[in-house]
Each structure stands twice: as C-alpha cells, then as structure tokens.
Amino acid sequence: MNADSNINRRIVLASRPQAAPTAEHFRLEQHPVPEAGAGQMLLRAEWLSLDPYMRGRMSDAPSYAPSVGIGEVMTGGTVSRVVQSNLDGFKPGDLVMAYTGWQDYALSDGSLVTKLPADMAQPSHALGVLGMPGYTAYAGLLDIGQPQAGETVVVAAATGAVGSVVGQVAKLRGCRVVGIAGGAEKCEYAVKELGFDACIDHRAADFAKQLEQACPQGIDVYFENVGGAVFDAVLPLLNVHARVPLCGLIAQYNGGSADTSSSVLMRRLLTRRIHMQGFIIFDYYQKRPDLLAAFHKEVGAWLAEGKLRYREDVVDGLENAPQAFIGLLQGKNFGKLVIRIDQK
Amino acid sequence: MNADSNINRRIVLASRPQAAPTAEHFRLEQHPVPEAGAGQMLLRAEWLSLDPYMRGRMSDAPSYAPSVGIGEVMTGGTVSRVVQSNLDGFKPGDLVMAYTGWQDYALSDGSLVTKLPADMAQPSHALGVLGMPGYTAYAGLLDIGQPQAGETVVVAAATGAVGSVVGQVAKLRGCRVVGIAGGAEKCEYAVKELGFDACIDHRAADFAKQLEQACPQGIDVYFENVGGAVFDAVLPLLNVHARVPLCGLIAQYNGGSADTSSSVLMRRLLTRRIHMQGFIIFDYYQKRPDLLAAFHKEVGAWLAEGKLRYREDVVDGLENAPQAFIGLLQGKNFGKLVIRIDQK
Numbered sequence: 192m193n194a195d196s197n198i199n200r201r202i203v204l205a206s207r208p209q210a211a212p213t214a215e216h217f218r219l220e221q222h223p224v225p226e227a228g229a230g231q232m233l234l235r236a237e238w239l240s241l242d243p244y245m246r247g248r249m250s251d252a253p254s255y256a257p258s259v260g261i262g263e264v265m266t267g268g269t270v271s272r273v274v275q276s277n278l279d280g281f282k283p284g285d286l287v288m289a290y291t292g293w294q295d296y297a298l299s300d301g302s303l304v305t306k307l308p309a310d311m312a313q314p315s316h317a318l319g320v321l322g323m324p325g326y327t328a329y330a331g332l333l334d335i336g337q338p339q340a341g342e343t344v345v346v347a348a349a350t351g352a353v354g355s356v357v358g359q360v361a362k363l364r365g366c367r368v369v370g371i372a373g374g375a376e377k378c379e380y381a382v383k384e385l386g387f388d389a390c391i392d393h394r395a396a397d398f399a400k401q402l403e404q405a406c407p408q409g410i411d412v413y414f415e416n417v418g419g420a421v422f423d424a425v426l427p428l429l430n431v432h433a434r435v436p437l438c439g440l441i442a443q444y445n446g447g448s449a450d451t452s453s454s455v456l457m458r459r460l461l462t463r464r465i466h467m468q469g470f471i472i473f474d475y476y477q478k479r480p481d482l483l484a485a486f487h488k489e490v491g492a493w494l495a496e497g498k499l500r501y502r503e504d505v506v507d508g509l510e511n512a513p514q515a516f517i518g519l520l521q522g523k524n525f526g527k528l529v530i531r532i533d534q535k
Numbered sequence: 536m537n538a539d540s541n542i543n544r545r546i547v548l549a550s551r552p553q554a555a556p557t558a559e560h561f562r563l564e565q566h567p568v569p570e571a572g573a574g575q576m577l578l579r580a581e582w583l584s585l586d587p588y589m590r591g592r593m594s595d596a597p598s599y600a601p602s603v604g605i606g607e608v609m610t611g612g613t614v615s616r617v618v619q620s621n622l623d624g625f626k627p628g629d630l631v632m633a634y635t636g637w638q639d640y641a642l643s644d645g646s647l648v649t650k651l652p653a654d655m656a657q658p659s660h661a662l663g664v665l666g667m668p669g670y671t672a673y674a675g676l677l678d679i680g681q682p683q684a685g686e687t688v689v690v691a692a693a694t695g696a697v698g699s700v701v702g703q704v705a706k707l708r709g710c711r712v713v714g715i716a717g718g719a720e721k722c723e724y725a726v727k728e729l730g731f732d733a734c735i736d737h738r739a740a741d742f743a744k745q746l747e748q749a750c751p752q753g754i755d756v757y758f759e760n761v762g763g764a765v766f767d768a769v770l771p772l773l774n775v776h777a778r779v780p781l782c783g784l785i786a787q788y789n790g791g792s793a794d795t796s797s798s799v800l801m802r803r804l805l806t807r808r809i810h811m812q813g814f815i816i817f818d819y820y821q822k823r824p825d826l827l828a829a830f831h832k833e834v835g836a837w838l839a840e841g842k843l844r845y846r847e848d849v850v851d852g853l854e855n856a857p858q859a860f861i862g863l864l865q866g867k868n869f870g871k872l873v874i875r876i877d878q879k
Binding site (some may be wrong): 253254255265406415418419422423439440443453455456457458460461462464465466467468469474 | 542597598599664673757760765766775782783784787796797798799800801803804805806807808809812813814815818831
C-alpha cells in the first residue's frame with residue numbers, strides 16, 4: 192500500500208492489550224488529509240520512531256503520561272516536512288521533529304515542534320542517537336549514573352537505541368563496559384563494533400554466572416531499561432555506592448513478573464548505599480537546558496568523528512508499524528527501530 | 536547487680552538469632568578489669584546506646600559492617616569516662632564518646648573516640664539527638680530528602696531517636712509533617728509535643744486509608760527506617776520526584792517479609808521518577824565534614840533554644856540491656872533508648 196497525497200493513513204489503538212500486543216490491538220484507518228487553519232501548519236511524516244515507552248501508552252494503568260484513547264492515533268515522534276503553514280517561523284519544505292504519531296499527516300500549532308536543518312543528511316537520526324533515545328542515554332548515564340574512569344558500567348539492551356549510546360559514552364569516559372543483549376549476533380556487535388569490553392547473552396542458561404565473571408570488580412553503574420530476570424542477576428553484583436539510573440522496564444511492560452520481593456531489593460539498596468532513581472527524559476528537556484546543549488554538542492561531534500557508532504533497523508511503510516512494534520517488545524529489532532513512511 | 540570496680544561485666548553474643556532475638560542469644564560474663572598498656576587508655580562506660588542497627592550485627596548475613604562473633608562483646612556506642620591514660624590528649628576524668636560496646640570497661644587506642652565537654656549537662660545526648668541518630672536524621676533528610684517548604688514529609692518510628700528529629704527538622708524547614716508510630720500515646724506525643732501535623736497509628740486496621748487522608752497532596756519525602764507493611768502503604772502515595780532516604784528497615788530485621796514484588800516497586804520508582812537512596816550515616820562522617828559541622832551547630836542551637844524536643848527512654852543497669860534491646864525491636868521503647876550503666 193502506498194501513500195496517497197489525498198488520504199491520511201492513521202494507525203489507531205483498537206483495544207487495550209492485557210499482555211503482549213498483537214495485530215488486533217491496532218487498526219489502520221484512512222481519512223481525508225486535513226487543511227491547516229489559522230495558527231496551524233500541516234505536517235507530513237517522513238520517519239516515525241518506534242520506542243518501548245509506547246507500550247505504556249496502550250495501557251490505561253496510571254503512568255507518567257496519559258494513555259492513548261481507544262480509537263485515537265498511536266502517539267510517537269516523527270521527522271516531518273511542512274506542507275502548508277499559517278504559522279510564523281515555519282514554511283513549506285521545512286524539516287521538523289514533531290510528535291505527530293502513527294499517521295501520514297497531522298495538523299500542528301507548533302508546540303513540541305523542533306526545526307531540523309532542511310538538508311539534514313540522515314533525518315532519522317533526530318529520532319535516535321541525536322534525539323530522545325540518545326539524550327535518555329546521555330542524561331541518565333552522566334547525571335544520575337555519574338560514571339568515573341575505571342568503574343564498571345553495565346547496560347542491558349546493549350545494541351538498542353539507548354543502550355548502545357550508554358555503553359559507548361561510558362567507554363569514552365574511561366569505564367569498563369559490559370553489555371547485556373539477546374543472542375550471539377548482538378553480543379558480537381556490541382564488542383566488535385561498539386567497543387564494549389564484554390557482552391553477555393541473557394538467553395544463556397548460565398547468564399547470571401557469566402555476568403558475574405564479566406564484572407570481577409562488581410558493578411558501579413547499572414543503566415536499567417529492562418528489569419525482570421536481568422535485574423535479578425545484576426542486583427547481587429551492585430557495589431557499595433552503586434548508581435542505578437532507571438529509565439525503562441521493558442521486560443515488565445507486557446506483564447512479565449520479577450520474583451524478587453521489594454524487601455530484598457530495599458535491603459540491598461540500604462546495605463550497599465545504592466542510589467536508584469527513576470527518570471523520564473522529558474523532564475530533562477525542561478529542567479536541564481545546559482545538559483541538552485552539551486548532549487547535542489558532544490554526541491553530535493562524536494558521531495561526526497566516527498567515535499560513536501549508530502545502527503538503525505529501518506522498516507518501510509507505515510502499515511508495518513504495528514508488527515515492527517510487536518517485535519520491538521520481543522527484542523527482534525537490531526538497532527534503533529524507525530519506520531520510513533512511504534514517500535510521495 | 537551493681538558494678539564492681541574490679542570486675543568488667545560484658546554482654547556477649549551467645550548465639551545467632553534466626554528471627555527475633557531472645558535472652559538466650561546474649562550472655563553476661565565477668566572478667567577482670569584490664570590495664571592500659573603503652574598507647575592505650577582505659578575507659579569506663581557511663582551510658583550505652585541501644586539502636587536497631589545492632590540486630591544486623593547479630594547476624595552473619597553480609598551487611599555493611601562485620602558481624603559480632605559468637606562470644607564477642609556486643610558492639611555499641613557509649614559515653615565513657617577515662618580511668619587511666621597512656622595516650623596524649625586524654626587524661627583521667629575526661630568524658631568521651633566511644634564505641635566500646637556492651638561492657639563496663641574497655642581499652643582504647645583513641646580511634647573512633649571523640650572528646651565531650653567534661654561538664655556536659657546531659658552526656659547521653661551524645662548518643663542520641665546530638666550524636667549518630669540525630670546526624671542520621673539531619674543528613675538523610677537534608678542531603679537526600681531535600682525537603683522544600685510546603686512539601687509533605689512522612690517519617691515512621693516518629694517518636695524514636697531518628698524519626699523525632701527528622702520530623703522536627705522538616706517542620707523547622709516549613710514542611711507538612713506526618714508521622715507514623717505504634718499506638719495512640721506515641722501518636723499524641725508526636726502531634727502535641729513534637730509539633731507534627733498528624734501522626735498515624737500503624738496498628739490501626741485502616742492504617743493505609745488514614746495515611747492517605749493525612750497526605751492529601753501526596754508524599755514528597757519519605758524517610759524510610761521501617762520497611763514492610765508501612766512502606767507498602769507509603770508507596771502508592773509517593774509523588775512525582777519524591778525522595779526516599781533509606782536508612783533502616785526495622786520491620787525486616789527479624790525476618791519479616793514484604794509482599795510487594797520488586798517489579799511493583801521499580802515500576803513506581805520509574806513512573807514517579809522517585810529517587811531512593813540507601814545510606815549509612817558512618818559514610819557521612821567521612822565524606823561530609825561540612826554537613827557534620829552544620830548539624831552540630833544547628834541542632835545544638837535548636838535544642839538549647841527549646842525549638843527541638845528530645846525524649847529519652849532510660850533503662851538502668853547494663854544487665855538489662857538485652858531485654859531493652861529485644862523490646863526496641865518490638866517498638867516498646869518510647870524515645871531514644873539508652874542504658875545508664877551503674878555508677879561507682
């Protein structure tokens with residue numbers, strides 16, 4: 192199915208999954224392309240970001256952000272092109288980063304819209320290494336994790352959009368970096384391409400033992416984006432004064448459970464004087480403009496100089512977003528998952 | 536039994552409790568009073584502090600400090616008088632704060648010994664409001680809790696050595712303070728004498744509901760020294776960006792369990808961006824001399840001016856220390872528990 196310039200394809204939430212989402216929880220609809228009114232602009236999406244946090248939006252459990260309503264367009268960040276504009280500062284042809292969701296076209300009043308260079312070589316980077324996932328890695332690692340040279344930093348989902356940046360930035364700061372990933376191919380990539388000191392396959396039967404052996408000095412910073420059984424293996428290895436930036440729990444999003452009781456966790460936090468801190472990157476856009484500027488400058492330079500590697504998993508076609516997202520929650524993607532929306 | 540100047544009474548660990556300690560886990564021994572050798576002084580204890588952390592020392596489970604060995608003297612802080620001294624800077628009659636444990640006499644090489652004013656009006660305060668428990672409250676609340684005027688601060692064991700200082704300092708900083716304590720008498724004391732805005736009895740059948748009603752704006756800082764069922768009631772009330780200084784888990788020390796799984800706790804830490812940090816006050820003596828000086832100055836002044844109330848639960852006689860300690864773990868004390876060792 193190709194995009195038609197008269198039709199706006201929208202993927203809406205059809206029903207709420209109780210466990211892992213399946214195709215039936217999404218519905219593709221076709222609507223007329225809207226017209227920009229006064230104080231509005233019309234945006235056409237070129238790239239759509241798919242991220243684990245979207246699973247939370249499909250649920251009506253209380254979280255940090257409102258749920259997507261049944262029948263509403265799935266939320267998501269896009270790189271979009273301005274088609275029409277009745278807004279000062281935006282003109283047709285401008286390239287922007289916006290939160291227009293899983294659809295071809297959207298109206299915008301300019302809020303939460305950031306301009307990108309119109310000739311940006313790889314616009315999809317604004318959805319990954321130079322965007323929200325990259326800033327998540329940078330802010331969580333540096334502001335909460337406070338890694339010191341020589342310390343051991345462990346990160347799960349090591350080849351993902353966030354984990355790959357966490358590990359590489361930690362390496363650039365002089366740390367020993369141990370990744371955790373699913374499967375031999377990803378682990379090999381983390382070591383050979385990303386430069387991690389080691390990467391452990393969490394599917395291995397002796398995963399916990401391998402992790403312990405890879406961290407002979409214990410763990411000083413654990414960047415948590417997984418939870419579940421991976422965290423259970425990490426917890427006994429956390430050193431005194433360890434820091435645990437907690438930015439995601441993908442293993443739990445579909446209802447998976449952890450066996451450890453909170454009393455075990457809390458006792459460990461106490462005796463090891465561990466600092467565990469949940470964070471949502473959106474807070475950091477508001478409260479730390481200094482850090483955001485440092486991120487853009489530093490990560491942008493590392494990327495340009497080839498000191499930081501970045502891998503995308505590109506899926507073509509908006510209509511394939513549901514299946515790609517279902518696979519993301521199962522760890523089937525390899526690198527930052529983005530949807531290339533059909534070009535006109 | 537009275538102290539005899541030729542005999543050193545020592546209370547040693549007889550065996551390790553698996554659950555709540557009982558009298559059989561302690562043994563009172565009598566030994567000759569030792570003589571101070573070169574570079575040593577002989578100290579005679581006048582006051583012994585009993586604190587919940589001592590339960591951890593009775594166990595051989597890994598913790599932040601070594602266990603007491605079977606047959607060894609129970610550890611503990613004391614206010615002691617110098618009897619003999621072959622150490623520069625200490626002379627007979629000097630009053631000191633030391634860690635000489637549950638015994639009348641001890642030799643010391645001066646390490647971990649702090650001089651007190653020889654004419655100190657209430658020397659036992661050095662074991663409580665002006666000592667380790669007071670500094671625990673001050674450092675944990677201010678450095679990790681970061682309470683802001685108008686915020687809601689909740690503290691359990693509200694009339695205890697730590698909790699009473701946490702709540703009063705938070706009030707002095709302009710916070711709404713809700714205590715949690717065991718029984719109507721302690722709750723009344725927290726409100727009427729300590730000036731808390733409310734205090735909830737954790738033994739009440741509708742404890743969780745009462746706590747929620749007492750915190751209509753949620754909880755911004757929860758000073759955790761209890762764990763277990765109390766924490767389960769607090770967790771749903773923690774606000775976005777709440778801070779949880781974690782300094783003790785008395786409800787768990789005897790093996791009590793919490794039902795909440797760590798996945799529930801972690802999800803809450805994440806979505807509410809909660810900062811939970813275990814701490815051990817001994818770290819703060821090393822790393823924050825500035826804060827220690829501020830504590831002595833500020834809390835000392837508040838106490839002298841009557842702005843801060845302090846209650847002691849005094850038990851006479853070293854031989855009664857085991858029973859008093861067993862009661863401490865059951866919440867039977869009312870105020871800071873200290874043993875007044877028989878005077879010569």
